[in-house]
Structures are given as structure tokens and as C-alpha cells.
Amino acid sequence: NSFCTLLDQMAHWQDSSVSSRYSTYRPEYPAELFEVVRREVAAxxxxxxMATVLDLGCGTGQAMVPLVPMFQRVYGADVSATQVEACNAALDKKVPAEQRGKCSAHVGGASDFGFSGDAADTVVDVVTVAQAMHWFDMPAFAKQLDRHLRPGGLVVAWMYGLSELEPAPCDAAxxxxxxxxxxxxxxxxERKHIDDGYRQLSQRVPYPVESVHTLRPVETRAxxxxxxxxxxWSGVNRYTAATGHKTLLEEWKAEQAGHLNxxxxxxxxxxxxxxxVFRRPRVLL
Incomplete structure (x- = not known):
């Protein structure tokens, strides 16, 4: 069931070796994506x-790090303490010293944004969610948004689907x-939400859709x-755990090498x- 799947996924992200590979090999988001965020915030x-942002499901900081220079204060939250540790390490490494004080990651998630103590009533102007909303308990997420997102504030959520490869035989494989x-x-x-492009999931966010954007960045990779x-991929890790077949990707790589000289x-x-992009109404109905 979905709850067991979520527990399974949390265990996956608590694995420090997974966090390290995630930080190193997950796709980087293109500059044009953050330009869209900037334009939507201004609009x-x-x-x-002067704005405060929460990057929810921050992982190892792929989206959070580029957000830091754009805003006055940037928080990151993730259910995995291992991911949070990796995210803070990425902030230490990649954020200029004079900006490091305005960003931090903590343990939190869609059901509890993780603001506590003196920060329990924190209100943010923008919530960003990068490749994570398909894991959320959406009714609980809605309650947290109502508590912590300022009226007139934005939820900016994005996902990426299956990569498209060239040459064509590699894509087919x-x-x-x-x-x-x-x-x-x-x-x-939850993978069904990726295949659906978040079309159904977006209807469960409690605020109106302001806009939808499609981006198709291209890069070359070894x-x-x-x-x-x-x-x-969680699917690959679950496959290995279930079957004991540890050479799946080595076999796939050997097949593709034949198409890549x-x-x-x-x-x-x-x-x-x-x-x-969703916007919370300024006047609460």
C-alpha cells in the first residue's frame, strides 16, 4: 500500500550511499527553470x-542552492536526515560565505514543514517542490500550506519524466x-504521477493554477x-533488493556501449x- 511504499522510500533516502549518488548524478536543473521562477514571483x-522561500523535499540541494541568491531567506526541508545533512554540506560548499547565513535545511516534510520553537509560526512567500510532490500526503500538505504560506503566495512544483536519449537504440533500451x-x-x-506529468496531482493542490510551463533542456553525458x-532510481534499488540481481545496470551499460563507440x-x-505554479488567493474565502 501507499504507506508502506512511503516507509520503503524513506529508508531508501536514509542510505548515505544513495544520498551521495543522488547529489552527484541526479540531473542539474537548467538556468532557464529558475528564470521562470523569478518571472512568476515578480508577476x-x-x-x-524581501521574500522567504521553503524548498520542500529539498533532497541534497539540487533546487535549493540556485534559489539562495534569488531570495532574502531560503529554507529547505526533507524527511530524510541523511539528505538534510548532505544538503547543508552542499550549501557550505556552493553558497558564497556572505550568503550562507540566509539559507539552511532541516528535517521536515509535506505533513509537517518542520518549523518549530521560535520558528513555529514561520510564514513563507513561496514554496518550491522539485521532483517530490508525488510522495506527498496531499491533504496534510494542504493544511500545512494554509498554515505557513502567505495569502498571495506561490507554490511552484515541477517534475521531470523519463529522459529521452540519442542515439535512438539507447532510448529504446x-x-x-x-x-x-x-x-x-x-x-x-507514486510513479504514476510522473508518467501523468502531475496532471491529476496538480488538481489536489488547494489553490488555483496560475500557469504551466514545459522545459526540455538538453545535455551530453558520459x-x-x-x-x-x-x-x-528507486525502481532499480527495489529490483535489486527483491531479486538479488546486482548486475542489471552493468548489463544495460554493456549493451549501450555498443551503440556509443x-x-x-x-x-x-x-x-x-x-x-x-499555484497561487494562494489574497482574500481567503
């Missing part, structure tokens, strides 16, 4: 220089791998790097991103 009449994991039940049920990214050529990777 909502929010002064970014990736789709076969994904389909096998799905057919054999190794992908968590085969080894892309396979390391595949090793962060023995692995010397680079993969062309397109990342299909879909972003939703």
Missing part, C-alpha cells in the same frame, strides 16, 4: 529581495528497462555518468520538465 507582486521495472512491480505506485544516475561517445539527454 505575483512578490519582491524576491531505456524504455525497455523502465517498462520491465514497472511491469514487475518494482516502481512505487555513459558511466548516466548509468550512475540510473542507480539512484565502445562507450567513448556521449549520450545526448533531453530532460522533459513540467512546472506548475
Amino acid at each position: 505575483a507582486g512578490i519582491d524576491a529581495a 531505456l524504455r525497455r528497462l523502465d517498462a520491465m521495472l514497472m511491469a514487475d512491480g518494482h516502481w512505487p505506485v 555513459l558511466d555518468d548516466f548509468v550512475a544516475y540510473l542507480s539512484t 565502445g562507450g567513448k561517445d556521449l549520450l545526448r539527454v533531453t530532460l522533459p520538465i513540467r512546472m506548475y
Whole structure:
């Protein structure tokens, strides 16, 4: 069931080796994505220089780090203490010293944003959610938004689907791998929201949709790097745990090397991103 899946997923993210691979090999979000965020914040009449942001499901900081220079204060929250530790380490490493004091990550999630003590009544102007909303308890998330998101504030949530690869034989092989994991039940049920592009899930956010954006950034990646990214897939890790078959990705890599000059050529990777912007009404009905 969904609750057991969530517990399984939390255990997955508590694994420090997974956090390390996640931080190193998960896709970087393109600058154009953060430019869309900047424009949407401005269009909502929010002064970014005075605004507070919560990056919910911050993971190891892929989205949070680029948000720091854009806003006055940026919080990150994740249910995994291991991910939070990795995120704070990324902030130490990547954020300029003069800005480090305005950002921090803590343990928290959709059901409890993690603001406590003197910060228990923290109100934020923007909540960002990068590739995480499909794990949320949506009714609990709605209650937390009503408590912590300022009227007129934004929820900016995005997801990315299955990468599109060139050359074409590698793309076909990736789709076969994904389909096998799905057919054999190794992908968590929440994966359906990724395949749906959050279309149904977006209807469960308690505020109106302001806009929807589609981005298709392209990058080149070495085969080894892309396979390391595949090793962060929860479906792959669940497959390995269930079957004991530990060489799945090595076999997949060997097959693709034949299409890439023995692995010397680079993969062309397109990342299909879909972003939703929701706005809390200024006047509460």
C-alpha cells in the first residue's frame, strides 16, 4: 500500500550511499527553470529581495542552492536526515560565505514543514517542490500550506519524466528497462504521477493554477555518468533488493556501449520538465 511504499522510500533516502549518488548524478536543473521562477514571483507582486522561500523535499540541494541568491531567506526541508545533512554540506560548499547565513535545511516534510520553537509560526512567500510532490500526503500538505504560506503566495512544483536519449537504440533500451521495472512491480505506485506529468496531482493542490510551463533542456553525458544516475532510481534499488540481481545496470551499460563507440561517445539527454505554479488567493474565502 501507499504507506508502506512511503516507509520503503524513506529508508531508501536514509542510505548515505544513495544520498551521495543522488547529489552527484541526479540531473542539474537548467538556468532557464529558475528564470521562470523569478518571472512568476515578480508577476505575483512578490519582491524576491524581501521574500522567504521553503524548498520542500529539498533532497541534497539540487533546487535549493540556485534559489539562495534569488531570495532574502531560503529554507529547505526533507524527511530524510541523511539528505538534510548532505544538503547543508552542499550549501557550505556552493553558497558564497556572505550568503550562507540566509539559507539552511532541516528535517521536515509535506505533513509537517518542520518549523518549530521560535520558528513555529514561520510564514513563507513561496514554496518550491522539485521532483517530490508525488510522495506527498496531499491533504496534510494542504493544511500545512494554509498554515505557513502567505495569502498571495506561490507554490511552484515541477517534475521531470523519463529522459529521452540519442542515439535512438539507447532510448529504446531505456524504455525497455523502465517498462520491465514497472511491469514487475518494482516502481512505487507514486510513479504514476510522473508518467501523468502531475496532471491529476496538480488538481489536489488547494489553490488555483496560475500557469504551466514545459522545459526540455538538453545535455551530453558520459555513459558511466548516466548509468550512475540510473542507480539512484528507486525502481532499480527495489529490483535489486527483491531479486538479488546486482548486475542489471552493468548489463544495460554493456549493451549501450555498443551503440556509443565502445562507450567513448556521449549520450545526448533531453530532460522533459513540467512546472506548475499555484497561487494562494489574497482574500481567503
